[in-house]
Amino acid sequence: MIKLRRLRLVILPAGSIDTQEKYGFDIPFHSGLNIVAGQNSRGKSTIGSSIYYALGMEELLELGAMNEKALGKALKKEFETTNPETGEITAHRVLKSRILLEVENDRGEVATISRLINSSEFDTKGNDLKTKKALILYSAIADFNKDMRSQPLFIRNFNNNTDDYGFYHWLADFIGLDLPEVVNNSAKGRSPLYLQAIFSALFIEQTKGWSEFLATIPFFGINKAKEKVIEFLLNLKELAISTERDDIDREETRLSKKWDQTVARLDGLAAELNGNIKELPDKITSDQDSLKIISLMVLDEADQREKSVGALRNKYESELNLLMLSPVKKVGENKEHIRVRLEELYGIQIDFMKKYEEFDINLNLQKSQYNNISKHLANISKELVAQKGIKNVIEESILITDVYDKCPTCHQTVSDDLMKSEGVNIEKYTLDQNISYLAGQQGMIKSSISSLRTIIEEKELMRKYYLNKQRQLEEEIKVILRELIDDDRDYSDVDSLKRVRLEKEVNDLKYAEMRFERYILGLNEVAAEYQLLLARKDKLESSVAEDKLTLTNFETVFKNNYLFPFGYDSNQPGNIFIQSEEPFKYFPVFKFNSQSELPQSIKTNSSASDFVRTMWAYSLSLLVAGKNHPGLLLLDEPGQHSIRSQNLQTLFEASAKIKDRQVIILTSVQKVLITENDKPVDKLDLDTLLLKLKVDEDYHIYRLPDTGKSIVRLPIN
């Protein structure tokens, strides 16, 4: 919290021999409402800009203007004084000028900021040499003495917001602000939320300042600077959690990717076995129990039913055991049996061949499709490169295109439209349209190629499985055929073949099972990590809920205490909200209802005077509701546009109620506010506006002299 106590300008005039001859002003400030009143061109702005300058905020006066350059000439070059008795005007030149600002914080510390405006020492370019520094004197102006502690600080050095010698660092410290770190594009990473950015919400400059919220915010490369300032002033958690949020988003993407990869492997495994995966969650989950029921289902050829890998392996194993126990049969004993089996095998083979043929045709079709599309893609890529080349030729203007219509020999028109000569007479795309059209085509083809490629890869695996099966069938048929003509006394081979095959099958399934288990384990790991991530996210959500509450309170204060009492009538209270999301995040918006996702700018939905009322209300709400607000608000000429005097009165009264903070209003004394048919119908009369308030109790006022300017001869102390 900061409170201004006294502002003193001291100018030493050039050419004076009297060392006591000093000019300037000396204005006291108090808690609560302070009014600096004066007619136009009496020097109100001089006082306002002196405050900006003393606090190192001159950038907010004029964007990009630094140091004494931002100030008017009365403070640094020449000024006039008027003799109050004779009305005689004397011009003076400035030899040296200095501004002193006495401030106090809520820890009770008092300091005076002393900053030169004109040191009469200049560099070759005419820049003042000493205005980039400020001197902090740890004493009130009235108690200046030789022994007081002082400290010079730099306003324009590199790390002025963080370094111990930096003025803004000192000021933030004095106010008691802990400046947060924010993402900054210019600083390649992070930077503090600069104090100058924060003050753009505190100091409303008289012209630009009323055109937009935080209109004078300087550009420091801070990402979404206005949002950050409001987040800071209202002490929203969002400011701290935005990095965490980024982190979580990145982590979530990584885990999803890992999940998808594992699922793709599982699918590959299923394709190899011509099976499928059951009960697989369709997206990443943290529920590890749901992973327990995932199973790999494979078709059992014997009864054409799907079984889990484990079940099928068990079945084969028991068959194998049975086979091992039974004695080896002779060919003769087996003949009947193998004949039946042969019939069966032929049937299976025919079915199988049919299926395989269909599958193979399909696969080949897709392969040739893939080749075609790839060729097409190559063509398009080539065209795209060339069209971009043409664009470059035009952009580099190596070719003059606008001489096309005058042939040097025949002086006839020559069109550069080559399609016309082929009889095509239709509107054509421009080069840029052409390029974006081709780029679109390229993107589309690329995506279809990649999905086609995955399908083909999967089918290749299935094809291997089919071929394998076919070979097995053929082998068995061959053995049976041979055995049918063998001697009946020989040992039968069919059973040994069956045994070998079963052994292989069991091994294959075992291996598949192992792989399956490993992938599921992988999914489990991802799920566990995901669970931790969700917990982090939950924590984030609770901060978000807290923020929501803060914003709701802020909205209530904004609407009920200020906006509508100020006479805002462009919209109904039910349509005005403080927006909690993009766009216009944290600023008032117009919406049809609270659920509407189409917020509209309050500026375009309000009359000019109602926007000024909105600005008053927003600034005051920030002052009273902002936990991190420095507690100072400066409004320069709030009687903008056609504001009604009655509303200005409400503004003064509302500001006067804020006792524990400081509001400084610079205002005219008399001013026509609304004219109709060239006749004034409403005018500002300060004394009437302040009628209900008690001077020195509800407000403090400093009136500029009726004649002459704000800069007068200072009394000898």
Place this chain on the structure above:
Amino acid sequence: MIDVKLDIKPIPVPLRYQPIYKIVMLLAVLRFGCARPYAATFLKLHLYMWALRSNENQQILTAIKTKTRDSVVPWVFEPALDQVITLAVINGFCTRDIRGNDLQIELKEKGQEFLTKLEGLGLFAEDISRVKDIGVVPQSTIAAVNKKWELH
């Protein structure tokens, strides 16, 4: 009644109808497909343009150059060549002169500079290098092979 209205929609312009691309190709043929003084007849330009249409066509012209074949397959003219040449002439890249009994198109200094600039920027590098791959095929060879057409 259903009222059917047809809106004419603008269409994309394929590369082979882009005048600047064609001019570049014309200049490249003159510069890298012809001997000094970088001049060619319409017949030669048409044949080169046809050769640049596809890899198969290009192979045929390359075979003619290396004398491994002495005939051409049925080929087509470049319909826009006349207009492209006019555009190039307007830009001062080449001239049309009658030399002997033939109308010849000759590359001028400005055209050469234009090509150098393009190469400096790396533009159309692939297309220009295709012309370079074919290289110079003498006028007389082209006239001779054109008398003999074969289907393959």
